[in-house]
Amino acid sequence: MSTFNTLGLLPEIERVITECGYETPTEVQARAIPIILECQDIIASSQTGTGKTAAFALPVLTLLRKPKRQLRCLILEPTRELAKQVYDNFCQFNQHLNLSIALIHGGVRYGKQRQELETADVVIATPGRLLDHLSQVTAHLDKLEILVLDEVDRMLDMGFIDEVKAIFSFCPQKRQTLFFSATMPEKIRQFARWALNEPKELTIGQRQAPAKTIEHCIYPIHAIQKFDLLVQLIKQECPQSALVFCKTKEEADRLTRWLAEYQFNVAALHADRKQSERQKALDGFKQGKYSLLVATDIASRGLDVSGIELVINYNVPHNAEDYVHRIGRTGRAAREGKAYTLFSSEEFHYLKNIEMLIDSPIEQRVLEGFPYRSMPRIERQPTKRARRNTGSARRRR
Template identity: 50%
Template sequence: MPFSKLGLPPALVNGVKAMGYTDPTPIQLRAIPVVLGGGDLIGSAQTGTGKTAAFALPTLARLGKHEPRGPRVLILEPTRELAAQVETAFRDFGRFTDLRATVVHGGVGYGRQRSELQAGTDIVIATPGRLMDFINERTLRLDGVKILILDEVDRMLDMGFVKDVKKIIGMCPKERQTLFFSATVPPEIEEVARFALRNPARVEIGVSRTVNQSVTHAFYPVPQGLKFDLLVALLEKTDFHSCIVFSRTKHGADKIARKLKAANHSVAVLHANRSQNQRVEALAGFKSGKYEVMVATDIAARGIDVAGVSHVINYDIPANPEDYVHRIGRTGRAAAVGDAFTITTPDQAGEIRDIERFIGQKVPQLKLEGFNYHAQPKPAMGFQGAAPAHGQRPQHGHGGGRGGQGGHGGGRGQPQREQRHFQPSSQTQAPQQAQPQGHGGGHGQQPAHPSRKFGNLSRGRWQRR
């Protein structure tokens, strides 16, 4: 079904055509009619499914023409980068309308954003922290909001914005349309949804359970006290171009980075407590090759697209199976090949089974040849564990909030855009098979003829057994 059959006005259909899109994606086909009809919605879909257009197009259609008053649409985004990307999408889709949008986020001065809000705008796209600043100084009122959109809700809650989000929802009129979009819908989001939405329709586009065929992945069992030693050994014996190391916590990511630097690795760190400038510098340095390793948390790394990542190492096994697929999908992109190593400990048999059940395949458990698995275990570094509790407030200014510090996440920082009418945007042998460790090890025989070599490892160092 083409976009012209979805009930969108000609100006928006022309905007879609001008961007080169022809047919709606599944989430657009299902969400656009609901939003056009004025109903509340919970949409669950991954990045890259066309989610932004699924709410941008019907929202623009419902607004019609520009009105020189306070905002009629409020869109909350967790990070400065996402806010800028969504503003660009609205501008591109609405290029043949006279509607206006203002993007509001940290990392830049208040003056221009304040002036744009005072001049009147149809749509405000904002991070919660900076938005609360303008509300508190009475530059902005939300009593004219007709449509409230919360995008990437799971990230906002993970970043500790739950109190601000609830405050903002409470400041909007009760008679409004509310849209939630989230990659996942855990119980915490269901709780906020019950508070904010009325009889919402649900649109869920299946989460990818498939591991990219160009990625070779394996588990590496090791005693808890030897985890960091194994991480260093994997890096030393791997001829990698660039590597992302995943930690489950911000505190853990910092500790891993410090110890890797002490081991003479060039390291960048990416998590929610890093300032906007720190995140931009980290991503730019990692992309340019200044840093060979980037240590990141799941939330911070979601949505980033760095070409040429040759390896991913899960220092901590992911908190849920979906994150496993997402993490190892950071390598093996754009027809390249990649390797993913997951360090596991003897108490993680349940997590291993959950991952294998989710992806529908057994994952090899390997031992690194030459590594001393019988060494005296060192005291645990104390930085593995579950993510911080939901609702924990990030430090002032982090995560796209105040103080000139934007949120973490996808891609390079973008300059502030002026409010305007919408106009067009001009191998080797592999490691040996591990023996069963009593925690899910030994998942059957390795294939006699593996599909390809395991990683870019120096030939002859590791052998499959």
């Protein structure tokens, strides 16, 4: 088994790791860190909650070593929240170094960011705001040594491909490029062939399966009774920290208002909120001021809040991969978690796609004592695993 002190990291970083109480690296960390320290390009795929941020942050800081007060490492993130979390991680690992780290995203005055860009060794940024600075010549990438694209699949899903390619055009040809993603669809492989130089590829674990630490199930319910069932599930579980996912910003605001009327401590997180409001909601959730956070999929990737006990999908995600990412907010770092999905009959197509993706039927439950008007019927098709098992049984006969 690998240990952090055998990976070739700086003593200052090993000291921080010890102070944080980390004992052994996760698989993605143990395999990715040596490759990055050899200055090779990498494309790494690993489930959420497996420590991907540290897998690139620790070796990047080791490679940079001493401050030069010029932009040598750029990390691109798809959302402001992810950028802030990665920035916080870098600041934590940088405690005993003296590198300058800047956070660049929308919702903040340009003037302050221009000053930080002048002296930053590491910049964590969202594509749109960074491209603005590059276009205005208030950011320069000519000294760039390392380029990291985090949550690549999400970045492409959100339509950032043109912005990312434009940013690449400002980068020197001679650089180290690192791709990290939760999934590895073909569109990412195609992009990697264009952007990376003979990369090492890592695939860690079963990318499309929920973690074994997550107890997940569906609750069939007619759409008109969804909110009532949501309230009863929350009352039954009494979570200290729970995420409720819904599909639209309007629905997030509506659910937040309704839940507040039931005296729940609740906040909303979605893209139409001001940056200060989003940060206030996220900080309040992390600090325990809010026990419930109602969010759109902006929060389903990389949300780094420890101890989330429960995830509830108010709607079945339309994108099957989003199901894995949503429920992956709980059951992290070997802790157990629960994830419930409220399912109505018109969402059957999306449920079928999820079960095909994870190759397993999702357990169906009924909440005892809830006044159901009637029960939606679910007529499932067998998953690939079930078809294989059926075929094996026929051959044995």
